[in-house]
Amino acid sequence: MKIVLTVGHSILKNGNCTSADGRPFGGILEYAYNKNTVNRVAEYLRSVGHIVDVLICPELKFKKSSEEKDYKLSRVNNGGYDLAVELHLNASNLHNARGCEALYRTDAGKKIAQQIQNRLATVFKSRGIQKRTNLYMLNSTTPTTVMLETFFCDSAADCDLAEKTDVALLIAEGIHGGEISQPQDRPVEPAPSGILYRVQTGAFRNWKNAEKLKADLEKKGFDAFITTVDVDGLLYRVQVGAFSNRSNATAMVIRLKSAGFDAFITS
Ligand SMILES: [Zn+2]
Secondary structure, three states, X not given: OEEEEEEOOOEOOOOOEOOOEOHHHOXXXXXXXXXXXXXXXXXXXXXXXXXXXXXXXXXOOOOXXXXXXXXXHHHHHOOOOOXXXXXXXXXXXXXXXXXXXXXXXXXXXXXXHHHHHHHHOOOOOEEEEEEOOOOHHHHOOOOEEEEEEEEEOOOHXXXXXXXXXXXXXXXXXXXXXOOOOOHHHOOOXXXXXXXXXXXXXXXXXXXXXXXXXXXXXXHOOOOEEEEEEEOOOEEEEEEEEEEOOHHHHHHHHHHHHHOOOOOEEEO
């Protein structure tokens, strides 16, 4: 299939992001998450032979969110695509909802929506697929189109699940309609065995400062711990998670940065 993957929303000229922002509620910024995830979805789909383009609106260029529509539709409708899938994350008024949804308008869209929903629902609570006729990405697009509300960006619990999951793989498998072997299983991209990617958020000489950062992280729902190394005297490093898959570590860095913490990967 020739597929275009689009990321919902953009960052406007004035610096405002048009997406939902779950950060004040212990979650993440919808746009930032999807911008990171989309390239991994594309990579998985290309690995099984699909032709995939990624479409992200230019940043700091548009004055209003309505410019996103023209930018995307002209490209989606003139690219000769069989399928368009747009990535979103959900948010609720009371910030207490959870789960995954896939939206469609046509019968062909329904089939793909159900396939993706089935994969996402292995991890997230299923809210089902929904026929929608009032969304421009569904009613003004030429290719078969599906929009995903993969999980709730303002639910700390959903974000925790997402962080432990290769969400991009689930989406790609749903689009593909079958299993896709993970990069570490493919000879083209061998993962160095035994390497753990650790995400570090700070390093301190003073143990109390490390404890304070750990407490701040835990308050925001991160599972933090302190490790000690001897670098010309004891150094207390505050870390969140250790991952065998680098892309999962990267997703965690993005989540930490979205929550206002400094973070980088050490291995
Ligand atoms: Zn959205």
